[in-house]
Amino acid sequence: MAAIDCVIVCTSVHHGNTRKIAEAMASILGGRVLEPGDEAHEAICNADVAGFGSGIFFGSHHRQLLEFARSLSPGQGGATFVFSTSGTGYRTPRLIGLDYHRELRRILQRKDYTIVGEFDCKGFDTFGPWGKLGGIAKGHPDETDLDNARAFARALIRAA
Ligand SMILES: Cc1cc2nc3c(=O)[nH]c(=O)nc-3n(C[C@H](O)[C@H](O)[C@H](O)COP(=O)(O)O)c2cc1C
Numbered sequence: 001m002a003a004i005d006c007v008i009v010c011t012s013v014h015h016g017n018t019r020k021i022a023e024a025m026a027s028i029l030g031g032r033v034l035e036p037g038d039e040a041h042e043a044i045c046n047a048d049v050a051g052f053g054s055g056i057f058f059g060s061h062h063r064q065l066l067e068f069a070r071s072l073s074p075g076q077g078g079a080t081f082v083f084s085t086s087g088t089g090y091r092t093p094r095l096i097g098l099d100y101h102r103e104l105r106r107i108l109q110r111k112d113y114t115i116v117g118e119f120d121c122k123g124f125d126t127f128g129p130w131g132k133l134g135g136i137a138k139g140h141p142d143e144t145d146l147d148n149a150r151a152f153a154r155a156l157i158r159a160a
Pocket of ligand 1: 013122
């Protein structure tokens, strides 16, 4: 399939890390990147695929994005993907049973969305003590992360 009608709903408040990932995906998918709100609500109704992403805040996606997902009408759902950036990255916390995507995934599935892909990468983090140390995951998302995000988007198109 050459293109899909896609909307990406993104909250990116700490350093704009997740927005960079969302824009890289949108450059391939051809979709719009919107913040949670009325416009995103409307766009989702007409989209083939909806993406949801933010930084990770205390172990979950940003509250604003989670609230937006909760506000979607049940039964409205279609294909969706979720993504995140975080100081530690997704894999390390998974080793101790902490799943950064769990809450968003759970909400979307309850709204009858089918999760067709998940993406994550590190994002520069200066929260709390990390800030005093100059931050962690400096330079992320980097070019490799952006390449990976574009490759993820290409795979979504191939699978559509
Ligand atoms: C208040 C706060 C809480 C955070 N909590 C976590 C966390 O639980 N795990 C983690 O890996 N990173 C955490 N981070 C780091 C962010 O997830 C990371 O910097 C992310 O890339 C920010 O995305 P954004 O710039 O798009 O908002 C936190 C950052 C802030 C400011």
